[in-house]
Amino acid sequence: MMIDFDERLKKLRKSITKNAIILRKKIRNGTLFQFKKFSIKQKKVLTWWLPNSPVKDKDGIICDGSVRAGKTICMSLSYALWAMQTFNGQNFILAGKTVGAFRRNVLFWLKLMLKAQGYTVKDRRTDNLVEVSKNETINYFYVFGGKDERSQDLVQGITAAGAFLDEVALMPESFVNQVIARCSVEGSKYWFNCNPEGPNHWFKVNWIDKSDEKNLLHLHFTMDDNLSLSPEVKERYKKMFVGVFFQRYILGLWVLAEGVIYPNFDEKKHCIQKSDIPSKFDYFYVTSDYGITNPQVFLLCGIKYIDGKPHIWILNEYYNVGVKKNSHGTEEKITKTDELFLKDYKKFTEGIDVRKIIIDPSATSLINLFKQNKIPVKEADNAVIDGINLVLQWLDEERIHIVKENCPNLIKEFYEYIWDTKAQERGEDKPVKQNDHAMDSLRYILQTLFPNKRRGVYFTR
Numbered sequence: 001m002m003i004d005f006d007e008r009l010k011k012l013r014k015s016i017t018k019n020a021i022i023l024r025k026k027i028r029n030g031t032l033f034q035f036k037k038f039s040i041k042q043k044k045v046l047t048w049w050l051p052n053s054p055v056k057d058k059d060g061i062i063c064d065g066s067v068r069a070g071k072t073i074c075m076s077l078s079y080a081l082w083a084m085q086t087f088n089g090q091n092f093i094l095a096g097k098t099v100g101a102f103r104r105n106v107l108f109w110l111k112l113m114l115k116a117q118g119y120t121v122k123d124r125r126t127d128n129l130v131e132v133s134k135n136e137t138i139n140y141f142y143v144f145g146g147k148d149e150r151s152q153d154l155v156q157g158i159t160a161a162g163a164f165l166d167e168v169a170l171m172p173e174s175f176v177n178q179v180i181a182r183c184s185v186e187g188s189k190y191w192f193n194c195n196p197e198g199p200n201h202w203f204k205v206n207w208i209d210k211s212d213e214k215n216l217l218h219l220h221f222t223m224d225d226n227l228s229l230s231p232e233v234k235e236r237y238k239k240m241f242v243g244v245f246f247q248r249y250i251l252g253l254w255v256l257a258e259g260v261i262y263p264n265f266d267e268k269k270h271c272i273q274k275s276d277i278p279s280k281f282d283y284f285y286v287t288s289d290y291g292i293t294n295p296q297v298f299l300l301c302g303i304k305y306i307d308g309k310p311h312i313w314i315l316n317e318y319y320n321v322g323v324k325k326n327s328h329g330t331e332e333k334i335t336k337t338d339e340l341f342l343k344d345y346k347k348f349t350e351g352i353d354v355r356k357i358i359i360d361p362s363a364t365s366l367i368n369l370f371k372q373n374k375i376p377v378k379e380a381d382n383a384v385i386d387g388i389n390l391v392l393q394w395l396d397e398e399r400i401h402i403v404k405e406n407c408p409n410l411i412k413e414f415y416e417y418i419w420d421t422k423a424q425e426r427g428e429d430k431p432v433k434q435n436d437h438a439m440d441s442l443r444y445i446l447q448t449l450f451p452n453k454r455r456g457v458y459f460t461r
Contacts, residue, residue, distance in 0.1 A: 038227070048078075048217055058189075061190075063219050064192075064252065065195070067237060080113075083162055094163075097145060111123065165179065167194055168192045169201060200425060220252060239393070241393065256424060257424065285357070289360050310450060320340075380447070384443070386447060410442070417431060
């Protein structure tokens with residue numbers, strides 16, 4: 001018998017509305033949680049586990065697809081309602097790439113939804129434990145972060161009745177396997193949520209492609225499955241991604257990142273002559289990629305707002321490869337030291353009021369030396385894929401302007417900066433670690449100063 005999604009959701013929304021009036025409270029950002037109309041896909045997520053559902057015997061659910069498709073909000077609520085209506089006194093796993101990201105993007109809203117449904121929620125932050133209760137039913141939800149291979153150690157020892165993994169494609173396979181191994185309570189189920197990566201990614205190959213074999217329900221989402229988004233908001237998000245990232249995060253496709261990383265770079269659009277440099281900037285920054293055996297790079301950048309949007313001018317580059325020409329015209333190696341870089345930096349920025357220098361966070365010795373010399377330093381946000389997408393976006397919007405005569409190495413690297421095909425075979429997105437030093441510097445300044453955000457929190461794929 002097919003389940004009547006509309007009727008159940010009507011009752012659910014009516015109950016939420018009634019309880020929300022009673023429990024209405026101001027929350028941190030001064031807004032109140034309000035449900036919008038659910039789409040067919042969201043209704044399936046909310047009700048697939050109910051007793052009269054035709055897919056109730058599935059062992060879990062996978063929801064993948066585009067960003068802002070409404071996956072997380074309905075999955076987290078459905079997971080919690082399933083747990084509370086099916087079990088009592090059991091442990092459950094909640095996981096994101098990091099605990100902080102999960103709390104910000106999932107748990108904050110989940111607690112509001114559960115309270116609106118009449119549940120009592122006690123968040124024991126020091127233990128990363130959330131106790132949810134109603135009448136005589138109480139269950140325990142433990143929050144974990146799965147950011148690297150060592151994360152699997154965190155979940156060892158717990159016995160769980162279910163697991164919800166948000167952004168599962170960003171987690172290591174070892175962590176996910178360990179989480180699944182902990183779900184040994186009779187009737188336990190798995191809940192996976194993610195945006196696409198490459199077609200060889202381990203989660204695509206081992207879980208999505210084998211969803212039937214593993215007895216899992218697989219639902220693919222696009223932004224059209226989120227009825228709360230206006231056409232204007234959809235259009236805004238479409239502009240945030242270019243190339244392979246548009247295919248993944250807007251179209252929701254598991255596609256390969258291959259070839260040149262910045263195919264939309266065009267010297268005619270993005271390079272200017274010295275004579276075209278604006279007479280005034282809002283402020284200046286220097287961005288740096290550190291190199292002892294590799295090139296050390298400084299890029300002098302001017303920031304200026306045009307029609308409310310920041311534009312960046314790369315005015316000059318310092319590109320030290322550790323060689324110089326002697327009196328005979330031949331090249332000879334020179335010893336590269338932090339003291340040399342400090343001396344050259346001062347000369348490079350002489351007469352310019354630089355707000356801060358943004359430095360590769362792994363360059364601790366250079367960072368400490370600059371701080372000791374009273375030079376304001378900001379450690380770079382080294383989120384590689386997010387940074388690459390941001391550069392692509394700014395190139396597409398023609399907000400990057402490079403002084404051609406002064407930045408030959410930066411321009412050269414645009415043509416040589418390519419995806420690592422061997423990493424792609426392992427399902428990983430990585431640039432080839434060659435000809436990438438100026439590219440890293442450019443990525444650092446955009447990702448550190450102008451990361452994509454939404455409603456006051458960092459944007460997540």
